Amino acid sequence: MSDPRVAAIPVAECGEPLIDVRGTLLVDDRRADTAGSYAHLRRGVLDRLVHAQSLLPDGLRLLYVEGYRPPDLQRRYFEEYAGELRAANPAWPDDQVLEAASRYVSPPEIAPHSAGAAVDLTLVDADGTELDMGTRVNANPEESNGACYTDAASISPQVRTNRALLTSALSTAGLINYGTEWWHWSYGDRYWALMTNQPTALYGPRALR
Ligand SMILES: C[C@@H](N)C(=O)N[C@H](C)C(=O)O
Numbered sequence: 001m002s003d004p005r006v007a008a009i010p011v012a013e014c015g016e017p018l019i020d021v022r023g024t025l026l027v028d029d030r031r032a033d034t035a036g037s038y039a040h041l042r043r044g045v046l047d048r049l050v051h052a053q054s055l056l057p058d059g060l061r062l063l064y065v066e067g068y069r070p071p072d073l074q075r076r077y078f079e080e081y082a083g084e085l086r087a088a089n090p091a092w093p094d095d096q097v098l099e100a101a102s103r104y105v106s107p108p109e110i111a112p113h114s115a116g117a118a119v120d121l122t123l124v125d126a127d128g129t130e131l132d133m134g135t136r137v138n139a140n141p142e143e144s145n146g147a148c149y150t151d152a153a154s155i156s157p158q159v160r161t162n163r164a165l166l167t168s169a170l171s172t173a174g175l176i177n178y179g180t181e182w183w184h185w186s187y188g189d190r191y192w193a194l195m196t197n198q199p200t201a202l203y204g205p206r207a208l209r
């Protein structure tokens, strides 16, 4: 997300509403907040997730973890992670800390979650048990030794197969993965526009209501 080409993409905000996904998708509460922000997504993203779910093999479902993230919360995540990196690498100059932090958490100005365009999710089987994806959702590169990268060489064949199931359904439905994080997918944001050669993003950062 530190690539200057992401920030350079203009937003042609289409004004689509944020929709509560509870009742449409299976939603996990590990990122729940009192306002229910985490459970909201732009309509175009939700429609694509519903399509993606229909493409999964029988018995598998998407498990939704987090979508919309208010800009203040995004800033807090960014600053907390930058602080961890600074503490672990006291010799790094500030620009190195900020670039490394932007690999795992988006800078607030361009954050796809704050546009309601990004979703963190995984797969569950018919019993609701999460498939083995190699790391927990939201494992950072340090704690996972790089296994959070979607195409990490270190993951087992079974994990690779499980990630491929997720990737196949979501890509076919039009979402784009952020390769540092196997669980992070988006549609309509600046990163999506860059990766799909669109001249503009459809969704920019906004408030919940
Ligand atoms: C914090 C991490 N789960 C995340 O959401 N990262 C992406 C890149 C983001 O902040 O947009």
Ligand SMILES: [Zn+2]
Pocket: 113, 118, 119, 120, 183, 184, 185
């Ligand atoms: Zn994410």
